[in-house]
Amino acid sequence: MTLKLDEFLPYRLSRLNEAVSNEIRPVYRDMYGLNRPEWRVLVAIAEIGPTTAKDIGKHSAQHKTKVSRAVHALQKRRWISGQVDPEDRRSEILTLTKMGEQAYNSLIHPVLKEEARVMGLISSADQKQLLRVISKLEKAMNLI
């Protein structure tokens, strides 16, 4: 009796994630020395706009201490700036600075190119299906 591994989603997901992530990481690491949490926080802010550490953590499914450290690292680079949230003075609303935007803009093209190369390994219909089903599962799990 086994798990029937090829039908066992968690293992498959973990493996694919690791492999895909390994293709993308060199881009932001070699260009700016960013690590994965920093890159993901940068993406989250750029994507969802000014927001708090809490929401970044929820959006990117990263532990709050990971987010906290990544936010500090990005603030030290002056890529993001924070202003106390008047609605909840424990939080800061985090925003990309001009520098942060520039860095982000310089990153997305090579990153998207790498992603296109990987995704290009399967058909366009398969790509769409993959994203569609992931969306469904994420919605069902309250991630989005």
Add this chain to the structure above:
Amino acid sequence: MTLKLDEFLPYRLSRLNEAVSNEIRPVYRDMYGLNRPEWRVLVAIAEIGPTTAKDIGKHSAQHKTKVSRAVHALQKRRWISGQVDPEDRRSEILTLTKMGEQAYNSLIHPVLKEEARVMGLISSADQKQLLRVISKLEKAMNLI
């Protein structure tokens, strides 16, 4: 200009993986105090049969140092045993012991139950599509 995050696979994959893995982890952690690499090495051996650290690493997309440590931890528990590979004396062929099999068998039912609960959040057709497309991408990336 942004990545159009909902179409950016690496981010989506990472998020979903983290979330799914968080649902499964309590099972093997609470039952036996296993960590993720140990659990994944155990699964890999149970699934593909007696094999070497190298192949476990390839199969589970885990770094060789991670595999090395997980293998040693499982050997210390006497869940796996190793015998020098006569074809390549740098490697050991790793096998589940009786104890390892028993532990594995006691784990798969609750693990599969958890997985079924998560996967049950989407339709059966969607589940199949998800696994099918992941397989395609993994094949194209030479993971399997």
Add this chain to the structure above:
DNA sequence: TGTAATTAGTAACATTCGTAACTAAATCAG
């Protein structure tokens, strides 16, 4: 109200991790 419980974020600590360097065995090139 005011007190208790919860929540956002930080910090300290021990654990885990990946990089780089290493050993020993296998393979390659001439």
Add this chain to the structure above:
DNA sequence: CTGATTTAGTTACGAATGTTACTAATTACA
């Protein structure tokens, strides 16, 4: 063959991580 290169696996070490405990602010509720 034999020296050079590659490969499987381990180890040492610095960096990254999660757990736990903490502070300060917010919310729940009696």
